[in-house]
């Protein structure tokens with residue numbers, strides 16, 4: 188639980204800093220291609236419980252695939268924060284040498300990947316789970332998706348395969364109520380996606396109220412089921428996206444009062460209260476907060492201090508053989 | 516002499532106006548896609564339609580692309596005239612079977628007995644650091660496959676006129692609009708994204724290229740954004756006394772060979788510029804047309820400028836390096852003229 192608290196603080200602080208940094212250089216005219224961090228930016232403030240609740244049970248040998256909104260998953264999975272930030276800044280020291288950017292973070296050291304095509308990470312997680320099984324390990328694969336993505340063909344095909352082959356796969360559906368502007372009520376025919384587990388003959392769980400502790404518990408069960416060879420699970424968590432779908436989203440599809448209301452029940456404060464009730468001293472909590480923030484500050488500083496890649500580097504890495512040549 | 520004040524519209528408003536006018540004209544026209552309703556389309560191509568026509572004819576879909584694009588095909592076969600939007604061309608992979616095995620082939624396989632009067636519209640283009648899965652143009656991927664018309668208009672006037680033609684056409688049309696030419700508040704504000712657009716409905720043919728600048732020394736064939744860069748390059752060349760003719764291809768399939776060949780007869784030199792990948796693409800196609808049908812008119816080898824064969828990188832210096840701009844077009848023309 189302490190770990191979860193520190194990670195949640197880290198994620199929130201990371202995203203809050205990103206709001207600031209992303210706006211650098213985008214005034215007076217908001218142009219998403221300009222500034223310190225260009226391109227689209229999908230932030231996850233509010234959705235921390237989904238990521239930390241399950242990653243608390245994972246090791247670096249377990250695979251995680253994430254979607255276009257990946258920072259919370261990446262941080263919780265232990266992706267190198269400095270190199271991740273440098274990637275988002277488009278720097279040479281980034282995880283992908285500046286080629287991937289915020290939606291395309293790959294850290295094979297902790298088996299993390301994400302991507303910009305909705306639901307496309309699911310089949311990859313199926314493959315990772317297959318590999319784990321074929322290699323005879325107890326590694327598992329976790330695929331994070333949004334509730335919008337649960338309507339894509341890849342979701343249904345992946346779950347069918349995982350169920351059929353009894354794979355160690357957990358699909359975490361983050362129900363933040365919207366797929367961009369389209370509310371869940373007008374995109375999905377059932378109230379929650381754990382109900383769909385029945386269609387594949389697998390286990391399902393639903394976590395209410397964006398509750399990190401409930402997420403931790405549901406995940407604990409699902410992870411042990413997967414590690415014991417008892418097959419896949421769908422966990423859906425009710426969560427909240429405090430910011431727009433992307434930075435710059437006018438958010439005309441939701442009530443202006445919605446987010447302030449949601450922020451009042453912030454999951455980080457909720458967990459903090461729980462830890463205090465469990466007798467953790469405020470000084471210890473503060474120390475954890477400071478450590479988390481320091482790691483984030485260092486990552487941003489590292490990114491700022493890093494160089495941009497040389498333009499010609501754009502031509503490298505199309506084929507692996509080129510990388511080999513470089514090393515030679 | 517022009518006295519009437521011209522009405523200026525952004526690219527997306529011009530498109531939305533065409534769709535709205537056609538929806539009014541024909542009750543069979545309807546729109547479906549992700550975020551096309553309340554949001555008005557991520558790139559604004561359907562703004563205002565929900566207010567006017569309501570959720571029965573402007574349908575926000577779930578992220579179920581195979582199903583809703585396939586449904587557009589099924590509805591078109593029943594005589595409806597659907598306009599489906601799938602936000603970015605990069606996402607077509609998830610439903611490509613519906614597009615290239617069904618939308619493109621059913622009219623042919625049915626011996627012409629089934630018509631699919633539908634429009635599939637999508638945003639293309641990079642230049643704003645959205646990386647490899649959100650910045651492609653993929654013109655050639657679609658132009659390569661017979662059975663669908665493929666267009667890529669570059670001005671608000673053409674966006675409206677070609678959209679109207681596309682909706683009225685009895686064939687499936689892939690309508691590719693460029694993000695940077697939509698006039699969005701959150702992108703670089705380009706002058707080219709706003710232009711004069713008549714209020715009344717009008718059509719622009721789906722099989723004609725347009726000479727946007729006349730010249731006698733060299734022909735530059737551009738597509739969409741690259742046409743605008745080509746015009747910029749031509750202006751700079753003109754300062755040095757070099758007159759470049761610039762052709763806006765507009766229609767990728769069917770392709771207007773006549774306009775290209777007529778220009779080559781005049782200029783004897785050809786540069787083709789594309790924002791899509793170099794190999795097996797539009798530049799190769801146009802170069803082949805020149806080689807097959809105008810080789811003896813040419814005084815220099817054809818030159819091609821396109822994205823090198825790499826996925827589109829994220830970081831600015833990398834992306835700037837791979838996407839052609841006016842400066843590179845200028846350099847290429849200089850090289851072309853040095854060939855003698």
Ligand SMILES: Cc1ncc(C[n+]2csc(CCOP(=O)(O)OP(=O)(O)O)c2C)c(N)n1
Nearest residue numbers: 256303304305333334335336365366367606
């Ligand atoms: C195949 C595909 N279709 C459409 C999109 C555009 N798109 C990006 S995110 C998104 C909404 C995703 O909603 P959800 O899965 O609920 O995740 P959230 O954004 O809420 O985290 C859409 C439609 C895409 N990236 N890929």
